[in-house]
Amino acid sequence: MQNIKKEYLLGKSKVLALRGVNLSIEKGELCSIVGPSGSGKSSLLHIIGCLDIPTSGSYLLEGKSIQETKESRLCKIRAEAIGFVFQAFHLNPILTALDNVALGLRFIGKRKNEARLKAKEWLSRVGLTERFHHFPQELSGGERQRVAIARALVKNPLIVLADEPSGNLDSNTGKQIIKLLKELNRENSTTIIQVTHNMEWAKMSDGVYTLKDGILN
């Protein structure tokens, strides 16, 4: 990413969330982006994850520019290459844990049975063997986040983006989640970028970037 800027329009005034961010991540790296509230961490993560487009600047993913990419191609990238773990989990309430995890695989053309099999495998890896057929509202916060992590990782993405993955959890559960992410990074060499305001958890990663007033250090 080079000189990424992101501007929001709030009523009649403009807010510059990112003021020229330069970022380069190596494959297999586990890195953290820290910063105070309102510093632009989530905005940066959403741009990396193709959920939003920068106002200006250059973003290359595997050598290809994202800005010049059509929405249909971006959908494909989100389906195959990017796994997102949201702070608010964003699980589908009408689907069980198993179906929530399997859904992403359906989007990359996997058949239902094959997708469910893989989903079971990943749910077991995150320690939710007993929770396949529970709905999100029947799970605890930590369990929901595990489901979200399984959903992000089941399709074997290039990058996993975790936006405050422990933000809505108590400290013990939060620590377990961060440890889980570190384990998965080690086992699968998946690039993981997490956004956090907790320095203790940030130190568990390979690299820490600080974002303040829209500038990354």
Add this chain to the structure above:
Amino acid sequence: MIDYALKNILKRLPRSILLVCSIGLMFTLIIAITGITSYQIRTVQEHASASAGKIHVQTRFSGTQYPASVIDIPESTVKNILSCKNLQTALSAGILYFAVEPPLYPSEPPELLLVGIEPGKEQAFTGSIANDIDTISGVEFFSEVQADNPIILGKKLWQYFNRKEKKQISIGNRINLLGTDWHVIGILEKSNDKVVNNAAIVPLANAQKVLGKQGFVSSILITPRKVGQEESIFTIIKKQDQQLIIITDELLRKNIIGGIQMFEALVNSITYVVLVSSILLLMTVMFISVIQRTKEIGVLRAIGANNFRIIFSLLWEIFIICFAGTLVGSACAGFILRFCMMENLFSIDHIISFFPLTFIITLISSIVPVVRILKIQPIESLHYE
């Protein structure tokens, strides 16, 4: 994504039931109203066409109504008019009409009509029996059997008495009508002639005696010998009595059809109001339902669903809901038309014509908000509250 669509329908059961019921109600109302209207119009048109070729002479108290409702023409006037040489004697007669049971709907003939006619002139009222279309059991002329109080029943009236007596009436049986026992000598069915099919035909003298109207008839039915002789006949009639009104078949048809046109216009207006209200309700519910799923659509896009998959899933939901609503509406409309109208007016054509309409309406009201949601960045959808 069909299973995803099904899960959405089942998990959002109150919304789904509301939509299915709305569609079902819309279907029921429109089909029932249009079915009943079509039946009415068809009946009236049959009624109008059954009067073809007949000329009726009535007093102004009966007006242009067919059958005439007032029994006030003296038999002496009948005799004088029928003595005209330009008339076919066997097909011209004085007739007494009495509505024993009123019509079910406006512009229809009475449900039970007593018809008194001079023996030997039965065909003036019934017309000739064309055996490949019409049917007759027993006899069609009073003179063919020796019976006191003979009666010839129209088919619909025969069915009426079967229901009333709780047994099948046969030739030779007796029925009670207006406090008098009658001997059934014939059962007659005339194609497309509701007046004859609803008639109880008896000798004129017997009808006059039962009603206490000896010496009077309701109407004089006349049939010219040749086409073009009508004017001379009308002159003779006017000379007899200035108060008499001559009703040609053309005038009768015009009056009958004119009456139903107003009814049709009123019913069409009601149908349009029902249709528009139902469409607005359906569109509102679908629109709000989709807008409420903005966040869900954002999540789907975030985990890799493309626009096609999202729209395809929605299409399936709409299809299933519309299909279920059409089935519910079919059942209700079919029940109303079959059991309340005593005739099977419901057909598969109703489903074939109605289902695409509901599908398109629901589709338009859903696609518009979905397309709006798909145009914004996924993160904006995720932040929607």
